[in-house]
Amino acid sequence: MTTDTPARLLQLLSLLQTPREWPGGELADRLGVSRRTVRRDIDRLRELGYPVQASMGADGGYRLVAGKAMPPLVLDDEEAVAIAVGLRAGAGHALEGVDEASVRALAKLEQVLPSRLRHRVTTLQAATTPLTSGDGASIAPETLTVMAATVAGRERLRFAYRAGDGSTSRRLTEPYRLVSTGRRWYLVAYDLDRADWRTFRVDRVSEPFATGVRFAPREVPEGDAAEYLRRSIRRRQDPHEAEYDFDVTFRAPAEVVATRLWGAMGRPEPLEGDEGACRLRGRTQDPVEWVAVRLAVVGCEFSVREPAELRECVRELGGRLSRAGGGG
Structure with missing residues (x-):
């Protein structure tokens, strides 16, 4: 039985946040109190702004419904650990769909996790190996x-x-945005020592330290962090970072290819005059070997129009796969 009223209210709120209706008797049994106490606690939650809906009947029932504002989320130990492990796994490898908002959520969650749960999260992550896309380097979630x-x-x-x-250096920055390209994380920030904007690959960052000094945000060039990153990468001379255009034709309908293609490569368009084929055009900085493999796993016939480097890579990959399968 939970005799402490604040603790009982949190436990009640945690139960109500499960998407189902709870009979009053079941809530009373779970909390170890009378049904009258449950009704009083429900009234307290309503006074605090939680939209708890009651249903009529012999036993009655309660459920939390969508309100005008999101109430604080209450998680039990297992739920908190599961969410933290999932967010850490995604954040540590720049996976599609894991953006800065996900990392901010992880930062907030880990800030309030008790040490015993933080230890469980670390232990679980150390014992698992995520299957990741591409060849992007892994990153410590703490970074x-x-x-x-x-x-x-x-x-x-x-x-x-x-x-x-x-070469190594120490940087003091005003961080603006974290941007995931689907293969790597980048930080767009104003470098105070160089008095200019810079982009940093997060897998090359170590010993990050929050100084506690606040700053007024500056206006990022291009007006958008993602666009500034794209142009910054394009200006670099490193061949592994340089962007290039690709043009590929698939012998399959666009809707079929779209369900099998890695989303960051773009969306295929139906080929004019041929409903059984489609064309994929885009721009990427990914190595041609990685793009070739991504095209191959779509699982249908395709041909590369450009660039020539990708065409040659696909040809070599096909030969290796054929020899590996005993095809000569």
């Missing part, structure tokens, strides 16, 4: 959560950075 917290709090961030040529 991302520190960075996301400084972005949200408009707090200066200091970190060590390793450039593409292996």
Whole structure:
């Protein structure tokens, strides 16, 4: 029996946030109190702004319905651990669909996790290996959560950075946005020592430290962090980072290819005059080997129009696969 009223209200709220209707008698049994106490607690929750709906009947029933504002989310231990592990797995590898908002949510969750649950999350993650897309380097989730917290709090961030040529430096920045390209995480920030905007690959960041110094946000070039990142990558001379156009034709309807194709590559368009074929055009910075594999796993006939490097890579990949299968 929960005799502490605040603790009991939190337990009641946790039960009501499960998407179902709870009979009053069952809630009373779960909480170890009388049905009258349950009714009083429901009234208290309503006074606090929680939209609890009651149904008529012999036993009555209660459920939490959508309101004008989202009430605080109450999670039990197992739910909190499951969410943290899932967000950590996604954040540690720049997976499609895991954006800065997901990392901010992880930062908030880990901030309030008790040490015993934080230990469980770390242990579970260490014991599992996620199957990831592409060849993007893994990142310590703690690095991302520190960075996301400084972005949200408009707090200066200091970190060590390793450039593409292996040189290292210390950076003091005003972090603006975290951007996921689907294969890597990048930080768009204003570099105070260089008095200019910069983009940083997060897998090359170490020792991130929130200084506690607040700042007024500046206007990012291009007006958008993602667009600034795209143009920044395009200007680089590193062949592994340079963007290129691709043009591919599939011998399958566009709707079929779209369900099998990795979303970040774009959407195929029906081929004019041929409903059984489609065309995919786009721009990427991913290695041609990685793109070739992504095209192959779609599982239908295709041909590469451009670039020539991708065409040659597909040809070599096909030969290796044929030899591996005993085809000569």
